[in-house]
Amino acid sequence: MTYCVAMRLSSGMIFVSDSRTNAGVDHISSFRKLHVFQQDGERTLVLQSAGNLATTQSALSLLRRGCEDGKNPSLMNATNMYDVALLVGETLRSVIKRDGEEFGGTLMLGGQIKGEEPRLFQIYPQGNFIEASTDTPYFQIGESKYGKPIIDRVLRFDTPLDQAMQCALISMDSTLASNISVGLPLDVMVYPTDSYSSMQQYHITEKHPYFSQIRQLWSSGLLSVFSQLPPLQLDE
Amino acid sequence: MTYCVAMRLSSGMIFVSDSRTNAGVDHISSFRKLHVFQQDGERTLVLQSAGNLATTQSALSLLRRGCEDGKNPSLMNATNMYDVALLVGETLRSVIKRDGEEFGGTLMLGGQIKGEEPRLFQIYPQGNFIEASTDTPYFQIGESKYGKPIIDRVLRFDTPLDQAMQCALISMDSTLASNISVGLPLDVMVYPTDSYSSMQQYHITEKHPYFSQIRQLWSSGLLSVFSQLPPLQLDE
Numbered sequence: 001m002t003y004c005v006a007m008r009l010s011s012g013m014i015f016v017s018d019s020r021t022n023a024g025v026d027h028i029s030s031f032r033k034l035h036v037f038q039q040d041g042e043r044t045l046v047l048q049s050a051g052n053l054a055t056t057q058s059a060l061s062l063l064r065r066g067c068e069d070g071k072n073p074s075l076m077n078a079t080n081m082y083d084v085a086l087l088v089g090e091t092l093r094s095v096i097k098r099d100g101e102e103f104g105g106t107l108m109l110g111g112q113i114k115g116e117e118p119r120l121f122q123i124y125p126q127g128n129f130i131e132a133s134t135d136t137p138y139f140q141i142g143e144s145k146y147g148k149p150i151i152d153r154v155l156r157f158d159t160p161l162d163q164a165m166q167c168a169l170i171s172m173d174s175t176l177a178s179n180i181s182v183g184l185p186l187d188v189m190v191y192p193t194d195s196y197s198s199m200q201q202y203h204i205t206e207k208h209p210y211f212s213q214i215r216q217l218w219s220s221g222l223l224s225v226f227s228q229l230p231p232l233q234l235d236e
Numbered sequence: 237m238t239y240c241v242a243m244r245l246s247s248g249m250i251f252v253s254d255s256r257t258n259a260g261v262d263h264i265s266s267f268r269k270l271h272v273f274q275q276d277g278e279r280t281l282v283l284q285s286a287g288n289l290a291t292t293q294s295a296l297s298l299l300r301r302g303c304e305d306g307k308n309p310s311l312m313n314a315t316n317m318y319d320v321a322l323l324v325g326e327t328l329r330s331v332i333k334r335d336g337e338e339f340g341g342t343l344m345l346g347g348q349i350k351g352e353e354p355r356l357f358q359i360y361p362q363g364n365f366i367e368a369s370t371d372t373p374y375f376q377i378g379e380s381k382y383g384k385p386i387i388d389r390v391l392r393f394d395t396p397l398d399q400a401m402q403c404a405l406i407s408m409d410s411t412l413a414s415n416i417s418v419g420l421p422l423d424v425m426v427y428p429t430d431s432y433s434s435m436q437q438y439h440i441t442e443k444h445p446y447f448s449q450i451r452q453l454w455s456s457g458l459l460s461v462f463s464q465l466p467p468l469q470l471d472e
Contacts, residue, residue: 145381149410153455154462162468170462174385188470202470210469217465219389225457226390226406232398233446234424234438 001181002142004033004048005151005168006108008120008132010158012192013110015046016168018142018176020183034187035060037067037075038198043113044191045075045084046198050142051105051125058095059105063088081119085109085129093127101125106141111191118193146178147171161190166214169204173215186211237417238378240269240284241387241404242346244356244368246394248428249346251282252404254378254412256419270423271296273303273311274434279349280427281311281320282434286378287341287361294331295341299324317355321345321365329363337361342377347427354429382414383407397426402450405440409451422447 007014017033037045047063049056066074066087078084088109096104104125112118120132122139132139137157140148147170154167165188175182190200204211243250253269273281283299285292302310302323314320324345332340340361348354356368358375368375373393376384383406390403401424411418426436440447 145414146385148414149382149385150458150462152414153458165468165470166462166465170465178381178384178388190470200470204470209472210466214465218461221461221464222386222389222458225454225461226386226402228457229402229406229450229453230446232401234401234426234436234440236444236446 001179002033002050003140003144003147003172003175003179003182004050004108004142005138005140005144005147005171006046006048006110006120006132007138007155007164007168008110008118009137009161009164010193012161012190012195013046013112013118013120014161014164014168015048015110015187015189015191016165016172017048017187018172018182019185019187020181034189034201036189036198036201037111039076039196041114041196043076043111044196044198045109045111045113046189046191047088048108048110048141049105050107052103055092055095055099055103055105056107058099059088059092059107062091062095066091079113080116081109081111081113081121084111084113085121085123085131088121089123089127089129092123092125096125108139108141112193112196114196118191143175143179143182147173147175150174161192165190169211169214170218173218237415238269238286239376239380239383239408239411239415239418240286240344240378241374241376241380241383241407242282242284242344242356242368243374243391243400243404244346244354245373245397245400246429248397248426248431249282249348249354249356250397250400250404251284251346251423251425251427252401252408253284253423254408254418255421255423256417270425270437272425272434272437273347275312275432277350277432279312279347280432280434281345281347281349282425282427283324284344284346284377285341286343288339291328291331291335291339291341291361292343294335295324295328295343298327298331302327315349316352317345317347317349317357320347320349321357321359321367324357325359325363325365328359328361332361344375344377348429348432350432354427379411379415379418383409383411386410397428401426405447405450406454409454
């Protein structure tokens with residue numbers, strides 16, 4: 001199982017993926033389940049995957065090969081994010097058509113190409129896609145429900161990147177607590193708007209001091225809020 | 237959509253159901269989506285349903301008719317909860333076999349028959365069932381994931397009934413916030429062990445003072461805990 005969340009906010013983007021399964025194959029640039037395609041100063045693309053591993057690996061392999069072979073369009077030469085989403089969608093659809101509909105997969109594509117604002121897409125097995133908006137500034141794929149309430153409570157389009165990452169980590173913590181098939185380590189990335197950089201990538205294991213600390217603080221904080229609720233009074 | 241949760245604890249049982257759809261048909265005793273079969277001092281049975289409404293209504297109608305016709309076994313004369321679960325499972329299976337497998341449904345059966353401790357079962361469309369234990373003192377059916385993390389954090393077998401109901405209400409609040417197809421009012425019931433009573437039933441609307449209060453306190457409490465997390469520190 002997988003849980004990935006991506007956020008597109010006023011000041012940039014946040015990407016968080018679990019990595020119990022290691023997707024492995026990505027020769028352009030790979031950070032475990034975060035697949036990064038990067039050209040300094042010009043574009044930063046991030047793909048996150050959920051679903052059948054053979055399908056999503058194949059799609060990523062084909063997309064990477066398109067870049068190496070200098071195809072047009074490719075992830076590295078498409079001139080805007082919409083065309084990248086189209087290409088990713090077509091690639092995903094072609095793999096599923098080839099291998100069988102039972103081997104579905106879903107991708108999230110986020111990033112920025114010079115001349116545009118950062119954009120975020122969720123791409124379905126059918127190859128079509130939706131784009132994040134100011135009102136819906138995040139997407140999740142995989143085992144998404146356990147971690148959704150905290151995002152809905154906290155996240156707004158103008159949430160600063162640091163807080164948004166905290167929110168994504170807490171969302172991941174709720175998921176880890178309720179589904180043992182979603183597991184550490186996490187691969188996370190912060191993308192500040194107009195940075196065209198993939199430098200802020202981090203690998204978070206069980207022993208990561210900050211993640212351990214906020215998991216513990218969040219758990220004890222919730223229990224404290226719960227214990228301070230007023231006594232039950234069901235009669236009106 | 238539906239969200240129901242039931243808890244079997246050391247001091248009794250808790251039942252909470254949303255009721256955006258009104259199941260309606262139950263002539264023995266009905267409290268919206270909580271279907272109560274009651275014989276004072278001898279047995280209290282509670283059925284909660286999720287899935288296809290035609291299926292679960294039919295199953296409940298047949299079970300009710302069995303009581304009225306004096307069938308043996310029926311909900312009112314089975315001598316133990318296991319036999320009740322068997323009967324409910326067989327009834328559910330027979331309806332699904334008759335109407336078609338696409339019209340599935342799931343039931344939860346909780347309660348107590350004199351001579352036994354309270355017991356709680358989750359009954360699958362196939363008619364088989366599992367029973368809650370000391371380690372797993374609760375079941376959920378329907379849209380269960382949004383509201384699971386808080387239960388996993390808070391609930392233990394020896395949690396007092398008042399706290400358990402608070403926990404179930406907060407769990408419902410998380411679900412209401414994330415899925416608009418789960419809706420108020422709620423039907424809730426507290427069953428203290430050996431009471432053989434269905435007196436503690438409550439109907440909770442949007443305007444219910446206590447539920448409104450704890451929803452607001454929970455929301456502000458969570459945001460407060462979140463805002464007090466230490467500054468993001470992803471470098472180790």
